[in-house]
Amino acid sequence: MNFQQLRSVREAARRGFNLTEVANTLHTSQPGVSRQIRELEDELGIEIFVRAGKRLTGLTPPGGTVLPIIESILQGAGNLQRAGREFARQDTGTLSIAATHSQARYALPPAVQEFRQRFPEVQLRLHQGSPRQVAEMLLSGEADIGIATEAIEQYDGLVALPCYRWTHCVVAPAGHPVLEGPLTLERLAREPLITYDHGFTGRRRIDAAFEDAGLAAQVVLAAMDADVIKAYVELGMGVGLVASIAFDPERDLALRGVDAGALFGINVTQLAIKRGSFLRGYTYAFIESFAPGLDAQAVDRAMADA
Amino acid sequence: MNFQQLRSVREAARRGFNLTEVANTLHTSQPGVSRQIRELEDELGIEIFVRAGKRLTGLTPPGGTVLPIIESILQGAGNLQRAGREFARQDTGTLSIAATHSQARYALPPAVQEFRQRFPEVQLRLHQGSPRQVAEMLLSGEADIGIATEAIEQYDGLVALPCYRWTHCVVAPAGHPVLEGPLTLERLAREPLITYDHGFTGRRRIDAAFEDAGLAAQVVLAAMDADVIKAYVELGMGVGLVASIAFDPERDLALRGVDAGALFGINVTQLAIKRGSFLRGYTYAFIESFAPGLDAQAVDRAMADA
């Protein structure tokens, strides 16, 4: 048993059982991969993959139980190397953050700036994606830290840490009638609305609020980020619902915003890491800077109790 | 990075940093081990071991953080092979049980007998030891299942499952005065007592009971197992306190027993496994047979929530 065999199996499962592709990602030859997998299967005495003729098409039942074990071993190997680097070169390395648009655009910049100043030798990578993509990037090891409001708590393999609370706000062009008089769900239901897509930035809460009130909101445009929403609100297409952090009176001069926390409730942005990861010292530092309530100890504790 | 390197490091830490000894247990040459360790240290860029001149004497701080990671990787490797065997040859393999004397002698026999009948192809190994030794054998992977009443819940790396409850009983030669009249702590404190050693079979509860009552018991002989205790009780050295399961009226003809659960409380025998172990099908079967209240699902659940 060796690590190359395990990597081959894991990558084969990830890349849809295409060994040619696996060979490319592992920077080796395709027959090599084929052999690695066969050798491991021989040693374990089981077939991991279903073969239709000469093609791999899926996991066998033994393969299904064995694959998570393989992934945990390889996670350990990754942890080992990270731990090595931690001691060898304290303040150099890479920090890979996956975040949704809202977070990347509005919440992260201060923490990122502070981090770059404090750890100039650490290469910072920021990946943007949907909440699900953020979660997948964590699980695959592509990202060290994930930040999102949605979806992230549902993954067993991740540890979610609450960072900060935020509310939505209603934005409309200056002088728009919705800005006058009390803000209610009934009032909003009469306007064409522009807000986030399903699965993004608290859209769930917005839908739930209208549904609970027995109202049908008319969402005329669903976008993945606040900048798009604000642009169409400026064009007069409707009233916008965005995260409060995304509205800046000094920048969005043509718009006016009204907090709508009372209508749509409070959202909690989560910072997530993969369970069982070894975290670099600077990773803890970033977490502390982004979510001042969290410290290394709190992170470790959250990771410890599954 | 390869498994032989990791094994060398783990074994070096276990065997008191004596590489010659490590080489023997790993069935390889001593220079080989030396090289494996150096190579891993080079690759990780850290020193794992403290070297006094040419001798290894301890773990460095990096070594301290790296060693648990290495152990988790190797546990994964063990799980992988066990999973392989599980599918390759369903009902063959080895089941290694570590138990204290009380358990091995009085509680295990029926389950062992049933197991041997049902899985004749599985080689059963029974190791006897103190509760701490039982725990250590589980942690080191020498044993798959551990059974004891004491100590086992205190290990973080183990999952303890309550199996059954039992009480102590007082044993004395037939006709002994302690057998007449009500049984109280005061009465017992007036007798020379023979019972278990510290750390064995509920001795803690016995001490606690006397202490809570403000009494000083005279333990004239502390043994590690009930057979020794009973032998000296038969010789008239004193009154015995043993686990009820260890007293059999049909076999111990010269003795009489009186339950003392009211005096010393109820003990719970724990079955323990190492956290994160892959368990063979027959291992689950043994657990179910030994503790009919437990099934595979219950075991998995207990292991899942840390």
Added chain:
DNA sequence: TATCCTTACGGAATTCGTAAGCATG
């Protein structure tokens, strides 16, 4: 027929054990 996996083969790199060297208690 194009894609994709397996088998075959030969050169290169790695691995490992023996023997010798050296430091320490």
Added chain:
DNA sequence: CATGCTTACGAATTCCGTAAGGATA
């Protein structure tokens, strides 16, 4: 001076990539 780790070296093994073969959509 006995124990224990390191270095040196050569043989054996293993590893891996190229090239050819065969099966499937």
